[in-house]
Structure formats: C-alpha cells, structure tokens
Amino acid sequence: MTLQEYQAQVDRWVKQYGVRYFSELTNLAILVEEVGEVARLMARLYGEQSFKGAPRDSGDLADELADVMFVLVCIANQTGVDLPAALQRNLDKKTQRDHRRHWDNPKLTE
Numbered sequence: 001m002t003l004q005e006y007q008a009q010v011d012r013w014v015k016q017y018g019v020r021y022f023s024e025l026t027n028l029a030i031l032v033e034e035v036g037e038v039a040r041l042m043a044r045l046y047g048e049q050s051f052k053g054a055p056r057d058s059g060d061l062a063d064e065l066a067d068v069m070f071v072l073v074c075i076a077n078q079t080g081v082d083l084p085a086a087l088q089r090n091l092d093k094k095t096q097r098d099h100r101r102h103w104d105n106p107k108l109t110e
Helices: 004-018 022-047 058-079 083-098
Strands: none
Touching: 004 058, 004 083, 022 058, 058 083
16 A cells, blocks of 8 residues: 555544544643653563563564654645655655765774
C-alpha cells in the first residue's frame, strides 16, 4: 500500500468507526503518548532498562510504530497535508543541505 492509499484508508476508517477526527491538539497529545510508548519499549528492548513483567518482542515494537503512524496520518489528514508530497520535499531539502555533512563527520567514520 502506498502512503497516499494509507491516508485515504485512515480517513475512511475514522469516518466509519471513529465518528470524526479528534481535535488537532488532542491528536498531538495522543501522538506524544504513542511516541512515549515506542520510547519505553525501545529502552527495554535495546537499552539498559528491564521489563517489569513478561518481556515483549519486536512485534510489539512494530505495533507501537504503527500506532504512531496512524495518529501522524490522522493529523496530516485533518490539516490537509499530502504526506507523500511533504516527504519528498523534505528528502530533497535534506539531500541538498546534508549531501556531504555526514560523510564529513569524523564521529561517523571512526
């Protein structure tokens, strides 16, 4: 599925099952919450923190990342952002700005 198709699918889902989009600020708060869940899981899977109960696996990480993507797409939809176009513009900007930056960083070539 393309990102454009996913944006349309999320829009249909929200209208069918969610009644309407939450407000932009509510969705921002939900996005921050979901990113926090990714951070908590990453700290336990790849960092030094341990799980309190039964360990989770990378499938849980995939689900948490999908939650982040879902809310991000909701925000894009309700604010009129065409994500594929925005992502291409952003990658073009990064390519222009950083085409040598990381190659010239001695911290990355050690």
